[in-house]
Amino acid sequence: MIEKVATGRIRSAADFETAKSAAIARTGKLKRWISVCGGTSCSASEARLLKESLEASISKHRLGKKVGLRRTGCHGFCEHGPLVILSPEGICYEKVKPEDVPEIIEQTVINHNVIERLLYVDPETGEKIEQESEIPFYKRQTRTLLAGNKLIDCTQIDDYIALGGYEALVKVLTTMSPEDVIAEVKNAGLRGRGGAGFPTATKWELCRSQPGDTKYVICNADEGDPGAYMDRSVLEGNPHSVLEGMIIGAFAMGAHEGHVYVRLEYPLAVENLGIAIERARERGLLGADILGAGFDFDVKICRGSGAFVCGEETALIASIEGRRGMPRPRPPYPVQSGLWGKPTNINNVETWANVPVIIRQGADEYAKIGVEKSKGTKIFSLVGHINNTGLVEVPMGITLREIIEDIGGGIPGGKKFKAVQTGGPSGGCIPAQHLDLAVDYESLVEAGSMMGSGGMIVMDETTCMVDVAHYFLSFTQGESCGECTPCRIGTRQMVEILAKIKGGEGVPEDLVRLEELAHTIKATSLCGLGQTAPNPVLTTLRYFRDEYEAHVNEKRCPALTCTDLVSFEITDKCVGCQICIDECTVGAITGDHKQVHVIDQVKCMRCGTCHAVCPPKVAAVAKNSPVKVMVS
Amino acid sequence: MTDTLQAVTRITEKRGRDRSSLISVLQDVHAAYNYLPEDSLEIVSRQLDLPLSAVYGVATFFKAFSFTPRGRHVTSVCLGTACHVRGGAPVAAEFERRLGIRTGDTSIDGEFTLETVNCLGCCAIGPVVVMDGKYRGHVQIRDVGSLIEESGGRLR
Numbered sequence: 001m002i003e004k005v006a007t008g009r010i011r012s013a014a015d016f017e018t019a020k021s022a023a024i025a026r027t028g029k030l031k032r033w034i035s036v037c038g039g040t041s042c043s044a045s046e047a048r049l050l051k052e053s054l055e056a057s058i059s060k061h062r063l064g065k066k067v068g069l070r071r072t073g074c075h076g077f078c079e080h081g082p083l084v085i086l087s088p089e090g091i092c093y094e095k096v097k098p099e100d101v102p103e104i105i106e107q108t109v110i111n112h113n114v115i116e117r118l119l120y121v122d123p124e125t126g127e128k129i130e131q132e133s134e135i136p137f138y139k140r141q142t143r144t145l146l147a148g149n150k151l152i153d154c155t156q157i158d159d160y161i162a163l164g165g166y167e168a169l170v171k172v173l174t175t176m177s178p179e180d181v182i183a184e185v186k187n188a189g190l191r192g193r194g195g196a197g198f199p200t201a202t203k204w205e206l207c208r209s210q211p212g213d214t215k216y217v218i219c220n221a222d223e224g225d226p227g228a229y230m231d232r233s234v235l236e237g238n239p240h241s242v243l244e245g246m247i248i249g250a251f252a253m254g255a256h257e258g259h260v261y262v263r264l265e266y267p268l269a270v271e272n273l274g275i276a277i278e279r280a281r282e283r284g285l286l287g288a289d290i291l292g293a294g295f296d297f298d299v300k301i302c303r304g305s306g307a308f309v310c311g312e313e314t315a316l317i318a319s320i321e322g323r324r325g326m327p328r329p330r331p332p333y334p335v336q337s338g339l340w341g342k343p344t345n346i347n348n349v350e351t352w353a354n355v356p357v358i359i360r361q362g363a364d365e366y367a368k369i370g371v372e373k374s375k376g377t378k379i380f381s382l383v384g385h386i387n388n389t390g391l392v393e394v395p396m397g398i399t400l401r402e403i404i405e406d407i408g409g410g411i412p413g414g415k416k417f418k419a420v421q422t423g424g425p426s427g428g429c430i431p432a433q434h435l436d437l438a439v440d441y442e443s444l445v446e447a448g449s450m451m452g453s454g455g456m457i458v459m460d461e462t463t464c465m466v467d468v469a470h471y472f473l474s475f476t477q478g479e480s481c482g483e484c485t486p487c488r489i490g491t492r493q494m495v496e497i498l499a500k501i502k503g504g505e506g507v508p509e510d511l512v513r514l515e516e517l518a519h520t521i522k523a524t525s526l527c528g529l530g531q532t533a534p535n536p537v538l539t540t541l542r543y544f545r546d547e548y549e550a551h552v553n554e555k556r557c558p559a560l561t562c563t564d565l566v567s568f569e570i571t572d573k574c575v576g577c578q579i580c581i582d583e584c585t586v587g588a589i590t591g592d593h594k595q596v597h598v599i600d601q602v603k604c605m606r607c608g609t610c611h612a613v614c615p616p617k618v619a620a621v622a623k624n625s626p627v628k629v630m631v632s
Numbered sequence: 633m634t635d636t637l638q639a640v641t642r643i644t645e646k647r648g649r650d651r652s653s654l655i656s657v658l659q660d661v662h663a664a665y666n667y668l669p670e671d672s673l674e675i676v677s678r679q680l681d682l683p684l685s686a687v688y689g690v691a692t693f694f695k696a697f698s699f700t701p702r703g704r705h706v707t708s709v710c711l712g713t714a715c716h717v718r719g720g721a722p723v724a725a726e727f728e729r730r731l732g733i734r735t736g737d738t739s740i741d742g743e744f745t746l747e748t749v750n751c752l753g754c755c756a757i758g759p760v761v762v763m764d765g766k767y768r769g770h771v772q773i774r775d776v777g778s779l780i781e782e783s784g785g786r787l788r
Contacts, residue, residue, distance in 0.1 A: 041754040044767030078756030227713035229753030264696050265752060305655055305694030308750070322654035324693040383714035383755035390756065421713065457713045471716050475750060481693075563722075583774050585726060605729075607722050607773045 009284040011292040013174045016166070019283070023158035030068040032109060035085040035150050039074025039233060040268070041389075042081035046098065047071075050082055053098040057105040067109060070153040073237015073272075074229075076146060076391035077137055080120060085132055085150055092132035093118035123387070123409065137388045140407050142369060144377050145353050146393045149237035154272040157279040160240040166285055168359035172248050173293035176359075178208060181252040185355065187363035189375035194220060194311075194348030195426065195452045196528075197374070197441035203345055206335045207253040210343035215255040217246055218339065218346040220316060221262040221269065224308040225424025226475065228455030230379040231349035233391055235262070235269040238353070239276035243299060245352030247290065248359060250297045253345055258299040261316050264306045273301055308425075308479035312527045313338075313346045315481070326481045327527035348453065350379060371397030374440035378454060382408050385415065385460040394439070401435040404458055415460040418559075419543070423452030425472045425479075426532030428539030429465060448539040450532070464561035465544040466551055470498040472536035476529060487530030490521040494537060503564045506552040515541065556626045563606040566625045570597045570610070574620035580610035596620075639664055640675040649680050654690055658697060667698040703738040703745035705785035707731075708762040712751030715758035719772070723759050724748055726776040731787070743785045 010016050027033075036042075036051045051071050058067050075083050080094035086108060093104065096118060107113045119128040120135050129135050132150075152159040160166070172181055186201035207215060219242060223231040235242060246258045262270050277299055280286040288296045302320050309315045310325040317339050319325035338344025354376055358366045367375045374396035380403065383389050387409035394403060400420055404410065411417050419429040428449035430437065437443050441451050459468065477491040494517050497510050518534030525531045541548060550556045557565040570580075576594040588604040591597030599610070611621040643660040647653040657680065661672050668691055677684040691697045709715075709724040724746075728734055731744050738745040752760055757769025763783050771779070780787065 039754075040752065041756040044754045044757055044760070044769060078754070081756065224750070226711070226716075226751035227755060228751070229755070232753050265749065303656065303659060304696075305659065306696035307694050319655065320652065322651040322690065324689055326693075381753075381755065383758075384717050389714070424713075455713065457717065459717055463717050468717070471713070585729075585773060585777065605725075607726070608719075609773050612772065613774070 009282070011284060013170050013291065016170050016291065020161050020167075023162040026158055027068075027162045031066050031088075033068045033070060033087045034104075034109075035070045035072045035075075035087070037073075037075045037081055037083040037085075037150070038071040038268075039076075039078065039081070039236070040229065041078035042074070042083060043268075045082050047082040049098045050084070050096060050101065053101040054084075054105070057101050061105055061110065063105070063109065070151075070156075070159070072151070072153055073149040074233035074391060075150045076233070076393075077135070077388065078391070079387065079389040090131045090133060092120060092130070092135065094120050137390065137392075137407055137409065140402070141393050142377050142395045143393045144357055144369075145234060145238075145241065145350065145379060146391065148241065149233065152238055152240075154237065154239050155275050155279075157240060157276070157283060160238070164360060165240050165356070166244055168356035169244050169247055169285065170291060171359055172251060173291050173295060178252045178254065181248060181359070182208065184363045185252075185358055188358040188366040189363075189370070189373075190351065190354055190358060190366075191374065191441065192348060193350035193354070193378065193453065195423065195450060197451055200347060200351055203335060203347075204249065204253055206333075207255075207343050207345040210336060212343065213254075214257075214342045215253055216339045216342055216344040217250045217253065217255045217258045218313075218316070218320075218344060219246055219258065219260040219352050220311065220313070220346050220348045221260055221266070222304050222311040222316060223263055223266075223349070223453060224311050224479075225426075225453055225455045227381065227383050227421075227457045228424055228453050229381050230391060230454045232263075232266050232269050234349050234353050234379070235260075235266070236272050239269075239273045240280065241353045241356055242273075242349055243276060243280055243286065245347075245355035246299060247286065247297050248355050249345065249347070249352065251295055255345070256296050256298070258297065259302050259320055259339070260299060261302045261304060261310070261320060264304045270301060270303060277301070307481070308475075309481045309527070309529050312529060315527070316346065317344065324481075326483045327529075329526060350454070369395045371438065371440050373442060378439070378451070380454045380456040382456050382458065384421075384457040385411050385463070386458040387412050396440050397438045399436050399438055400430065403439065403456065404435070408458065411458065411460045413460075415462065417458070418461050418463055419459045419465065419468075421449075421457040421459065421468070421536070422455065423450035423532075423535070424455045425476045426450060426528065426535055427452045427455075428535045429459070429468060429543065430539070431543040448535070448542055450535070462559055462561065464502075464557055464559035465540040465547050466498065466502055466557075467559075467561050469537045469540045470495065470502055473498055473533065476533040480529065480533075484524075484526040484530060486521045486524040487526070487533065490517050490525075491530070491533050493517055494521075494534065498537070501548065501551045502557075502562045504551065504555040504562075506548075508552055510552065511541065511545075511548055554626065558625070560623045560625050562625075566606055566623055567601060568599055568604060568606060568608070568610060569622045569624060570599055571620050571622050572596055573618060575618055577615070577618070579613050579615070580621065583609050583613045585609065634671070636669060636671050637675055640672050640679065644676070644679045651680065651682060654680060654682065654687065655694070658687075658691055662697055665701075667701045670699075700738060701742065703742050703785075705743060705764055705783045706745045706747065707764075707779075707783075708747045708749045708752075709735075710750075710752045710758065710760040710762075711748045712753075712755065712758070714755035715751075715760055718758045720759040722773055723761065723771050723776060726773045727761075727780075730776055730780055739788070741788060743788075744780075
């Protein structure tokens with residue numbers, strides 16, 4: 001009987017305790033676990049082969065009864081992937097290749113020796129660090145939501161249960177009323193992690209108070225901001241935490257059906273979530289009469305089809321209903337009339353994943369982390385010109401400097417920090433003088449940006465802010481659904497002006513026109529996409545106006561990025577090694593061996609390859625702006 | 633019964649025949665053919681009892697759906713923000729130049745399709761290019777020629 005409960009349907013709180021003990025016993029039975037990161041960056045670097053190779057080696061040495069192997073979600077330290085963690089010691093090996101596997105098994109697993117060459121080296125001290133938890137990148141984070149990622153194989157629901165998963169659900173269904181749950185979430189101060197930061201409990205309360213028996217909850221996993229992959233990592237690495245949050249939320253609001261809307265580009269998230277849903281159903285944690293408490297709830301997955309605007313809640317709902325993903329005016333808000341006209345509550349992946357943490361820890365404990373108006377932790381994807389690209393989870397209120405310098409390890413190549421972009425295409429660029437800004441909802445908005453879903457793109461001095469503004473505007477322009485005029489036509493106008501400035505054809509009035517257009521689009525667009533689209537332009541104009549002026553007045557790109565305004569020239573430092581001649585893809589460079597080479601400015605595409613391949617000790621290729629066209 | 637009719641019928645039976653199934657039906661049809669053949673849309677319209685205009689409306693709205701067959705070798709250049717600041721756009725331009733096609737197009741002989749994508753979420757290895765499903769990290773302009781060669785596709 002106990003055996004049955006341990007792996008079968010859980011029908012009561014007592015059953016759950018039995019199942020939990022069994023899960024702990026099962027994962028604890030093996031003396032050693034090897035976790036291979038299965039996140040996208042690591043997978044792209046052939047982590048799949050790595051796991052197969054580990055499996056083969058484990059069976060070759062007949063270690064199957066002693067050593068467990070997990071392919072987990074993203075560990076976050078993507079810059080150093082593929083990562084392999086060996087517990088119980090917590091040894092972290094970085095940049096592991098399939099050919100390293102025999103050594104790992106023979107040296108570390110069998111003989112308990114640490115392989116020095118696979119350890120992380122602290123660039124500041126030159127010291128090799130053995131324990132994952134001692135690596136500065138991890139040491140300075142507060143990992144709550146991501147803590148489980150390296151310990152959970154999402155195909156194994158037991159991995160999640162053994163870590164305390166679904167305990168919050170048991171607590172809710174056996175000891176709490178829906179009102180209690182909402183009060184707890186309210187006291188915890190949870191705010192939406194999708195960007196705007198609306199208080200979650202307020203939305204839940206509104207949804208609960210709506211008349212009618214049919215209500216829906218939706219998980220917005222249409223994570224479309226370029227450079228942001230937090231939600232994907234939670235969904236891929238710890239899908240049960242999101243499901244548990246949704247079940248608890250549904251209970252609080254009186255909903256019996258949930259939908260998870262997943263971005264098209266995330267097939268692994270769909271796969272892992274699908275497996276998690278199946279497992280949860282088998283164990284009676286989803287479906288009819290959950291835990292024997294008389295509450296029914298089930299979840300469906302809906303795959304997106306490549307429209308950024310579907311991250312907007314009314315567009316997302318239209319898309320689930322099988323219509324074009326276009327937003328509609330609010331009110332009525334989805335909480336009044338959402339999916340199929342019924343009250344609907346939409347929260348983002350990370351918001352849902354916070355819910356079980358709040359219930360498990362209690363609101364007071366949860367609210368100890370963070371600052372007055374922003375509680376708990378926030379996950380950011382720290383990318384761009386940064387040494388430690390990866391996912392970081394930090395307490396709200398931490399400064400940008402701590403994230404970029406302490407956790408991110410600063411800017412590579414000795415370059416200077418220029419700006420950090422937060423909030424995706426709706427956010428803005430924050431310059432160096434604001435690096436000590438606290439990361440919370442209000443401070444970021446004050447600086448002209450926003451929290452957004454959590455993309456944090458670091459840019460060094462080689463980044464042109466006009467080019468960045470043009471990049472984001474082109475993105476939103478391309479994603480504009482075309483329904484309302486300000487967004488459809490206004491963003492196009494802005495892109496055209498920015499392209500003109502980038503190309504050296506701008507006039508001073510263009511800056512005035514850009515600002516006018518920006519304010520009009522913000523004030524009059526129908527949905528969040530249009531209302532926030534001008535932000536990247538407004539913040540760059542606010543903090544980097546001189547750069548726009550250099551493009552317009554002097555026809556010069558100070559960051560040497562805009563190809564129409566730069567030129568390359570080979571100086572007399574050239575030793576005539578002919579490397580650039582071989583590498584130039586358009587054959588624009590000529591010159592004999594040991595003779596100074598010459599670039600044909602007409603053929604040159606200004607791609608910068610010659611500049612990149614010229615040996616650093618020679619450094620004969622000069623990059624100039626303004627353009628110096630050599631007429632022969 | 634034509635092949636398309638058979639294939640689409642199987643899909644609509646599995647996904648259900650109400651309006652909310654439309655997008656997943658189109659996704660499955662697209663997965664089966666790598667594009668949306670014209671006759672498949674007519675069949676979907678009949679089986680889901682929706683006007684053909686509604687089916688086209690949805691199919692043209694979402695970027696995932698193509699109305700022309702894609703090439704034998706598909707290249708996606710990531711232009712997410714992290715890849716952009718690390719030089720993704722010049723890489724995409726080099727692919728356009730070498731393949732002789734614009735982004736979003738397929739070469740006339742059906743050999744290559746060139747696409748861009750707004751973030752694949754593996755920013756640590758950017759600029760990223762996915763060729764025939766295989767991820768390539770830290771791609772520079774000068775790597776483009778050899779990547780095309782490795783794909784085995786034939787340049788005209």
